[in-house]
Amino acid sequence: MATCKYDWPAAGHRELIGKSIERIDGPEKSSGRAKYTYDTNPPGRLIAKTCSCPYAHAKITSLDTSAAQKLPGVKAVLVVHPVGDEIQWAGDEVVVVAATTEEIAEDAVRLIKVEYEQLPHLVREEDLKKAEAAGRTKEGGESTTGDPAKAFADPDSVLSEGFYGLPVITHCCLESHGSVTMWTDPKTLKTWVSTQNVSGGPGQFGQGLRFKKVDVEDNNIETICQYIGGGFGSKFSPDRWGIEAAMLSKMAGGAPVRLMLDRNIEMEMAGARPSAYAKVRVAAKKDGTLTAWDSDSWGTGGPGPAGHPPLPYVIEPPNRHWKHTAVLTNIGEARAWRAPNHPQACLITMGALDDLADKLQMDPIEFLKKNVNLAPPILRRAYSEELVKAAEMADWKKNWHPRGDKTPGHIKRGVGVSLHTWGGRGHNSNCNIIIRPDGSATVQLGSQDLGTGTRTVIAITVAETLGLPVDAIKVEIGDSKFPYDGASGGSTTVGGVSNSTRRGAVDALDELFAAVAPSLGVQPADLEAWNGKIQVKGDASKSLTWKQACAKLGVKTIQTLGKNPGPCHLGDSGVGGVQIADVSVDTETGQVKINRIIAAQDCGLIIDMKTAESQVYGALIMGVCYSLFEQKVMDETLGVMLNPNMEFYKLATIGDIGEFVVHMMTGPGYDERGVIGLGEPPVISPGAAIANAVTNAIGVRVPTLPLTPDKVLAALEKGEKA
Amino acid sequence: MSRKKDRPQKAGSSEKSSLTRRDFLKGAGVTVSGSMLVGSTIASAASPGPEAGFVGPGPVPVTLRVNGKVHKLNLEPRVTLLDALRDRLNITGSKKVCDRATCGACTVMMDRKPVYACTVLAIEAEGHNITTIEGLAADGKLTPVMEAFVKHDAQQCGFCTPGFVMACTAYLERDHNPTEEEISKNLGGNICRCGTYRGVRHAVLEAAGMKGGANGNM
Numbered sequence: 001m002a003t004c005k006y007d008w009p010a011a012g013h014r015e016l017i018g019k020s021i022e023r024i025d026g027p028e029k030s031s032g033r034a035k036y037t038y039d040t041n042p043p044g045r046l047i048a049k050t051c052s053c054p055y056a057h058a059k060i061t062s063l064d065t066s067a068a069q070k071l072p073g074v075k076a077v078l079v080v081h082p083v084g085d086e087i088q089w090a091g092d093e094v095v096v097v098a099a100t101t102e103e104i105a106e107d108a109v110r111l112i113k114v115e116y117e118q119l120p121h122l123v124r125e126e127d128l129k130k131a132e133a134a135g136r137t138k139e140g141g142e143s144t145t146g147d148p149a150k151a152f153a154d155p156d157s158v159l160s161e162g163f164y165g166l167p168v169i170t171h172c173c174l175e176s177h178g179s180v181t182m183w184t185d186p187k188t189l190k191t192w193v194s195t196q197n198v199s200g201g202p203g204q205f206g207q208g209l210r211f212k213k214v215d216v217e218d219n220n221i222e223t224i225c226q227y228i229g230g231g232f233g234s235k236f237s238p239d240r241w242g243i244e245a246a247m248l249s250k251m252a253g254g255a256p257v258r259l260m261l262d263r264n265i266e267m268e269m270a271g272a273r274p275s276a277y278a279k280v281r282v283a284a285k286k287d288g289t290l291t292a293w294d295s296d297s298w299g300t301g302g303p304g305p306a307g308h309p310p311l312p313y314v315i316e317p318p319n320r321h322w323k324h325t326a327v328l329t330n331i332g333e334a335r336a337w338r339a340p341n342h343p344q345a346c347l348i349t350m351g352a353l354d355d356l357a358d359k360l361q362m363d364p365i366e367f368l369k370k371n372v373n374l375a376p377p378i379l380r381r382a383y384s385e386e387l388v389k390a391a392e393m394a395d396w397k398k399n400w401h402p403r404g405d406k407t408p409g410h411i412k413r414g415v416g417v418s419l420h421t422w423g424g425r426g427h428n429s430n431c432n433i434i435i436r437p438d439g440s441a442t443v444q445l446g447s448q449d450l451g452t453g454t455r456t457v458i459a460i461t462v463a464e465t466l467g468l469p470v471d472a473i474k475v476e477i478g479d480s481k482f483p484y485d486g487a488s489g490g491s492t493t494v495g496g497v498s499n500s501t502r503r504g505a506v507d508a509l510d511e512l513f514a515a516v517a518p519s520l521g522v523q524p525a526d527l528e529a530w531n532g533k534i535q536v537k538g539d540a541s542k543s544l545t546w547k548q549a550c551a552k553l554g555v556k557t558i559q560t561l562g563k564n565p566g567p568c569h570l571g572d573s574g575v576g577g578v579q580i581a582d583v584s585v586d587t588e589t590g591q592v593k594i595n596r597i598i599a600a601q602d603c604g605l606i607i608d609m610k611t612a613e614s615q616v617y618g619a620l621i622m623g624v625c626y627s628l629f630e631q632k633v634m635d636e637t638l639g640v641m642l643n644p645n646m647e648f649y650k651l652a653t654i655g656d657i658g659e660f661v662v663h664m665m666t667g668p669g670y671d672e673r674g675v676i677g678l679g680e681p682p683v684i685s686p687g688a689a690i691a692n693a694v695t696n697a698i699g700v701r702v703p704t705l706p707l708t709p710d711k712v713l714a715a716l717e718k719g720e721k722a
Numbered sequence: 723m724s725r726k727k728d729r730p731q732k733a734g735s736s737e738k739s740s741l742t743r744r745d746f747l748k749g750a751g752v753t754v755s756g757s758m759l760v761g762s763t764i765a766s767a768a769s770p771g772p773e774a775g776f777v778g779p780g781p782v783p784v785t786l787r788v789n790g791k792v793h794k795l796n797l798e799p800r801v802t803l804l805d806a807l808r809d810r811l812n813i814t815g816s817k818k819v820c821d822r823a824t825c826g827a828c829t830v831m832m833d834r835k836p837v838y839a840c841t842v843l844a845i846e847a848e849g850h851n852i853t854t855i856e857g858l859a860a861d862g863k864l865t866p867v868m869e870a871f872v873k874h875d876a877q878q879c880g881f882c883t884p885g886f887v888m889a890c891t892a893y894l895e896r897d898h899n900p901t902e903e904e905i906s907k908n909l910g911g912n913i914c915r916c917g918t919y920r921g922v923r924h925a926v927l928e929a930a931g932m933k934g935g936a937n938g939n940m
Contacts, residue, residue, distance in 0.1 A: 023875060026871070026872035027872055029871075030864065030871040030880075030883055031864055031884075031887075032814075032815025032854070032855030032856055032887070041808075041809070041812045102809065103801065172915055174817070174819045174882055175817070175881045176819075229819075229879050230879045230916060451877070451878030611875065614878060614918070617918075617920050618917030620917065621914075621917025621919060621920070622917050645824070646825050647824040653919075654910060654922060654923065655910050657920070
């Protein structure tokens with residue numbers, strides 16, 4: 001195979017790539033020194049609070065902010081929704097107030113008098129007929145491939161029918177949404193934003209402010225985010241309340257304004273993962289070959305449609321039909337939630353296939369192996385290998401049994417399997433690589449590290465390329481003044497930043513070689529960077545230390561721009577992944593306990609094994625959260641969220657999670673694909689794997705997540721097998 | 723809001739006992755959830771002495787001793803210790819997340835006992851030695867717990883991390899040789915969203931080993 005100048009080093013020539021390397025910002029975080037948006041306290045910083053609508057659907061009939069305006073310490077009051085505006089969900093901000101202290105801002109909010117005319121609302125969507133009767137549904141797409149009717153009618157086929165679903169959940173980022181903004185002069189805006197999109201900040205602020213008739217050029221806006229306390233898809237812009245903070249700052253003479261949403265408001269309106277419910281029919285030949293799929297699905301993502309789960313998921317029989325209906329509800333708007341629409345599609349599909357395998361009296365892993373050729377060609381190899389690997393790690397042959405654990409007693413154990421996919425191609429990325437005469441090396445780009453390890457991946461890539469240790473590289477990200485880098489969403493960051501920094505570092509090294517070659521009496525092409533030296537290929541005795549080499553630059557500094565996309569194959573799209581859950585269910589209490597979750601995951605060439613594994617562990621734990629605990633509970637009558645807080649919006653704690661075994665697929669077949677993103681894929685399967693494991697344990701399906709004790713007991717009562 | 727308060731104390735006097743002479747439960751009106759961390763603090767509160775009076779609702783002088791340094795502030799009695807630290811003193815390692823004693827991100831130590839700073843009033847903290855995460859690694863050198871967090875990657879976004887490090891540090895000061903099961907029980911008062919619990923378990927086990935049972939400067 002022809003080599004290309006920017007290619008990743010071959011397996012035997014990687015000092016750092018693929019090794020398990022500690023995250024470089026770990027000490028900053030564990031010591032509490034890392035400064036987040038919420039921690040930003042410029043002198044004179046005001047605090048803003050929102051006056052929010054308590055109703056799910058209402059029209060504002062009167063509004064009086066005069067008492068709030070007069071309260072000493074209040075510096076700016078901005079009406080977001082004037083009289084006559086219609087509010088579409090509870091928690092939406094009506095007025096925002098900036099004051100010298102949080103207490104005064106809260107008092108001011110209490111002094112605002114708003115009157116509403118309540119309008120009819122819909123906040124629950126499980127009952128599609130009810131939503132249709134209320135006129136709150138919208139076609140969400142339909143498609144037919146092959147001849148499903150004929151395939152289902154085939155007398156030789158085995159059929160399975162079922163109902164599967166999962167509710168709306170929130171992101172619950174530990175750092176709430178918001179920003180600190182200040183006008184350093186009447187034309188210049190400085191913003192600190194808890195954002196997954198640092199480079200996009202100036203354009204987003206500019207557009208939002210000009211829409212509100214505030215004159216500003218994108219050029220004069222800076223967005224900073226050194227550390228972000230979680231995003232998961234919910235923080236791609238400064239949001240409406242970021243624009244409002246900038247307007248409050250303007251009204252307050254440019255003083256810094258901090259507007260971080262209160263937890264309850266954040267949970268009501270700053271992001272929700274759409275629900276999905278589906279009635280499914282599937283059919284296979286008696287030998288297990290899948291022949292047909294039919295699904296009628298619905299779900300809600302708030303007042304607007306939110307796409308549809310890609311059904312059937314991954315394994316596509318030749319004859320298939322799906323139809324989706326969007327239910328329009330008065331809850332906060334949907335936002336991308338780690339792997340948008342995939343966990344939903346995965347739970348529905350893998351649940352239906354698991355039920356069909358049971359009808360066929362087949363081991364579900366054998367059933368998936370039999371049908372893996374119905375997956376996209378690029379993924380078949382990974383799935384085949386991952387199914388074998390995961391089964392081995394889970395001791396599947398020993399632990400799997402036909403449905404319903406026959407062990408005496410009330411603790412029933414079961415295992416379940418699921419597989420998933422994601423794209424993850426690297427995003428558009430630009431970086432500066434700077435090598436100075438004293439040997440210091442810097443990389444700059446307007447990226448962000450959500451905790452995925454972006455900084456570390458950048459440092460490793462540049463260090464590997466320049467033949468230096470990781471700590472020799474100064475990584476500067478988190479500021480829109482640096483070269484443009486895409487938003488961190490859809491598992492695109494590590495692919496993007498590793499590819500751009502690889503290209504930039506190779507070019508920078510070429511310039512260094514050109515400066516050094518004469519003194520070593522060779523051509524630049526004869527040189528390589530290795531182990532802190534610039535040396536002649538094949539003759540390591542002819543070398544200069546990195547510092548000596550850089551000194552040859554004289555007064556010149558090397559600066560190159562690395563880009564992605566660009567030449568040479570450094571990355572790809574499309575990963576697989578197989579997970580197996582092992583659970584115990586107490587049939588007296590209905591409690592589900594996670595024993596173990598096993599994950600076999602591919603993502604092309606892995607830059608840092610440690611943070612890659614952490615992504616998978618974290619995703620599995622998030623998976624446990626949404627499988628067992630999480631739900632945005634809406635009150636049908638009042639139209640409000642009943643658990644907009646962290647004591648009743650349940651997340652797993654350290655004792656709830658069980659054990660994990662993670663295996664990253666590496667080596668031939670994986671490495672040569674180049675770098676592919678990893679953030680989303682491992683969070684997709686846990687719901688399906690855990691639900692299937694519970695079914696295997698108790699012999700009946702609990703149709704919807706979360707698998708709470710009440711639902712487990714109800715399923716047991718309804719079913720017969722347990 | 724009015725609350726009963728002892729006569730103002732002079733800074734530095736009677737540092738250890740002032741909480742027990744404040745009517746925390748009755749006066750502060752703070753709802754106490756089932757939090758084990760704050761619970762230990764509340765349990766030590768007793769009825770006010772006969773000389774108790776009222777302060778507030780306006781700002782009152784408050785002296786806070788944080789990481790060995792004395793800070794004189796003027797705060798309304800309703801200001802929480804967390805807000806005082808973060809917004810008045812710019813000591814921001816303790817994070818504001820749930821703001822109602824559920825998640826542990828605001829964990830600090832009061833006289834080496836872990837408390838949720840979001841549910842302690844600043845005036846309640848007067849007279850106590852407050853240690854925040856900044857006070858653990860004051861010289862810039864990581865503590866064994868912090869080092870173990872880095873080594874075992876017990877952090878992703880890092881927003882829960884300072885609270886977790888505080889809780890782990892305080893826990894290891896009372897239990898030098900915990901089992902994995904005990905760790906799960908005792909650190910159930912801190913919530914992580916990114917899913918770093920596995921790393922935390924390993925970090926605590928490692929830090930306990932590094933400490934070797936000695937009650938050193940964790």
